[in-house]
Amino acid sequence: MALLYLRAVWPWLRKDTAVQHKEADTLAFSRSVSHPARTIEPVRKSAPVTSADCVITCYQGSCMTAFQASLELDLQEPSTASPVANAAAVDGHSQLVAAEPKGVVYTQPWVVDLILDLSGYRAEDDLAARYAVEPSAGAGAFLVPMVRRLMTSVASRRRSVADARESIRAYELDADVAVQATRLVVQELREHGLSETEARDLAQTWIGVGNYLLTSPQDRRADLVVGNPPYIRYDDLPLDALEAYRRLYPTMVGRCDIYVAFIEAGLRQLSEGGTLAFICADRWMRSAYGAELRRMISAAFGVETVIEMHDAPAFDDEVAAYPAVIVIRRARQAQAVVASAGPGAGPVAGTSLADAVTGLAHGRLTEVPGFTATTVDHWFHGTRPWPALEPHQLHLLKLLEERFAPLEDENTGTKIGIGVATGADRVFITTDPELVEPDRLLPLAMTADTRQGTLQWSGHYLVDPWAKRGSLVDLDEYPRLRTYLDTHGEKLQGRHIARQRPRDWYRTIDPVHHQLTSEPKLYFPDMKLTSNPVLDRGETYPHHNLYYLTSKAWDLEVLGGLLLSRVAQLFIEAYCVRMRGGTLRFQAQYLRRIRVPDPDSLPEPVCDQLRQAFRARDRDAATTAAITAYGIADHANVLAC
Ligand SMILES: C[S@@+](CC[C@H](N)C(=O)[O-])C[C@H]1O[C@@H](n2cnc3c(N)ncnc32)[C@H](O)[C@@H]1O
Numbered sequence: 001m002a003l004l005y006l007r008a009v010w011p012w013l014r015k016d017t018a019v020q021h022k023e024a025d026t027l028a029f030s031r032s033v034s035h036p037a038r039t040i041e042p043v044r045k046s047a048p049v050t051s052a053d054c055v056i057t058c059y060q061g062s063c064m065t066a067f068q069a070s071l072e073l074d075l076q077e078p079s080t081a082s083p084v085a086n087a088a089a090v091d092g093h094s095q096l097v098a099a100e101p102k103g104v105v106y107t108q109p110w111v112v113d114l115i116l117d118l119s120g121y122r123a124e125d126d127l128a129a130r131y132a133v134e135p136s137a138g139a140g141a142f143l144v145p146m147v148r149r150l151m152t153s154v155a156s157r158r159r160s161v162a163d164a165r166e167s168i169r170a171y172e173l174d175a176d177v178a179v180q181a182t183r184l185v186v187q188e189l190r191e192h193g194l195s196e197t198e199a200r201d202l203a204q205t206w207i208g209v210g211n212y213l214l215t216s217p218q219d220r221r222a223d224l225v226v227g228n229p230p231y232i233r234y235d236d237l238p239l240d241a242l243e244a245y246r247r248l249y250p251t252m253v254g255r256c257d258i259y260v261a262f263i264e265a266g267l268r269q270l271s272e273g274g275t276l277a278f279i280c281a282d283r284w285m286r287s288a289y290g291a292e293l294r295r296m297i298s299a300a301f302g303v304e305t306v307i308e309m310h311d312a313p314a315f316d317d318e319v320a321a322y323p324a325v326i327v328i329r330r331a332r333q334a335q336a337v338v339a340s341a342g343p344g345a346g347p348v349a350g351t352s353l354a355d356a357v358t359g360l361a362h363g364r365l366t367e368v369p370g371f372t373a374t375t376v377d378h379w380f381h382g383t384r385p386w387p388a389l390e391p392h393q394l395h396l397l398k399l400l401e402e403r404f405a406p407l408e409d410e411n412t413g414t415k416i417g418i419g420v421a422t423g424a425d426r427v428f429i430t431t432d433p434e435l436v437e438p439d440r441l442l443p444l445a446m447t448a449d450t451r452q453g454t455l456q457w458s459g460h461y462l463v464d465p466w467a468k469r470g471s472l473v474d475l476d477e478y479p480r481l482r483t484y485l486d487t488h489g490e491k492l493q494g495r496h497i498a499r500q501r502p503r504d505w506y507r508t509i510d511p512v513h514h515q516l517t518s519e520p521k522l523y524f525p526d527m528k529l530t531s532n533p534v535l536d537r538g539e540t541y542p543h544h545n546l547y548y549l550t551s552k553a554w555d556l557e558v559l560g561g562l563l564l565s566r567v568a569q570l571f572i573e574a575y576c577v578r579m580r581g582g583t584l585r586f587q588a589q590y591l592r593r594i595r596v597p598d599p600d601s602l603p604e605p606v607c608d609q610l611r612q613a614f615r616a617r618d619r620d621a622a623t624t625a626a627i628t629a630y631g632i633a634d635h636a637n638v639l640a641c
Pocket of ligand 1: 106107135136137138139140141142171172173174177210211212213227228229230231
């Protein structure tokens, strides 16, 4: 994967305000535009923007609702925007706007065509009858092709150009960049036969200097919101801007990027059946900060297409934000297309790339250079992460998730946990069996002990301050333990946990559950390239870099075979973020995502194959047996067995 970097220069708009206002005068949206058939009412200048009383622009009899139907989305209603935000919303030029970085990355024409085609914005249709919004127009990478399609549509339907006057709206925060976009749109319109004056007038009606996030709540519902929103990390945003956005866009939680707010704003603006089509970073699909956005989408929208583009040449510059194309409709979820674009992706001769990729997903085409694609029948519910997998792997993953139960399951008494954290390993871990009273030493399994695939205890012990009943031992009963702990008293008492509970100064961070030592269990070392479960027959207690699994119903060697297989690996790869060098994290939250068959449903010969494969550490044999156990022989090629 190419090493990507984000363009380092953030063009700041701290310029002479007089110049800005002059440019804005020529570019800001016409506030009152007459048209033979329609009238856009002027915006009420100083109206406070609230969710209930947001400025409403009526158009063709269809008015926007309060802040684009926040209640329909099953979200908290956005709170009243701050006065700062209001000022910006009205004239687009408050300090808040002026102080913001712009997150500039420009999109390649073939990607723009792909996205416009996927969204259905095609010249064959009556585009003048639609309302299309470009929320962050830049120099017009999307806008100019949109204008081209619109003008072709107008001409082929013998419509008047005036019919298209209110069919497009483009926002751009940076006045200089908006001037460039205007120039290019004028040029495009001239090619469609408009005079300089007509072209300039139309372009200025369409393009405005303004902050989409603050202004769009006042805009009318759109059939299409399309583009490439800015990428700006939350900690690069001025605090007042961040606060204003968070108030308006409740999905903008945690350490999120501004593009999350653009997705929410775009979705809110959609009319029934309307489409949002963006290329933007895909981190939100799996990260904690994207959870609320995922919930909003699954509550009220349907995901139509996701094309991962990490390695595809999608932008003018190389960028660090791994991008994806998303097409989301305000409609019920139906079958979705999932595709992946590699370095060889680009336009295809003689046909629409969007049609080709969709054809590939549905099996009508066998090859589209640079792409893999498939369909999935259901999308992911609620805040659940959207997995990062090759399309065919995703197809298999969905199938497994539909058919099988989670690994951690009350019905099978299967639990996953993590070993003990001490807060002072140098004090609590020893190899000296004489250090303290013998019953205060627990054999401790360390990550290194699992390296060979079988547990090879390295002779480490945990100095165990816990009584069997779950409270700390009375040190008066253990004079050697007391002497040892007193020697390290200062260090132990300096720990956060000891400062919180001074009487328990000699505790480990986690309590020890003594029965776990004698229970058979599987260990999973955290950072690994492949799944590597290791059996402990009930001899050790796990250290905190080891995750463990215990089960009442499973034969752990049979389960170990399943978890050694590439089927288990598929789940981990889908949900965990890979580290540098391809290392995977085998943490509890990812292990819990693995689905497994009912242990009672497995025929004995299959159990035996899994057991033997586990004992022999034979991943291929484990995968072959797992394919039989899951009944997924048709998908064996996906697992590259
Ligand atoms: C990633 S660039 C995309 C430009 C263009 N759509 C493209 O694909 O090439 C994002 C653009 O959004 C503009 N921008 C940043 N914040 C904005 C905001 N709050 N409202 C409108 N535009 C904004 C930036 O100035 C920049 O031109």
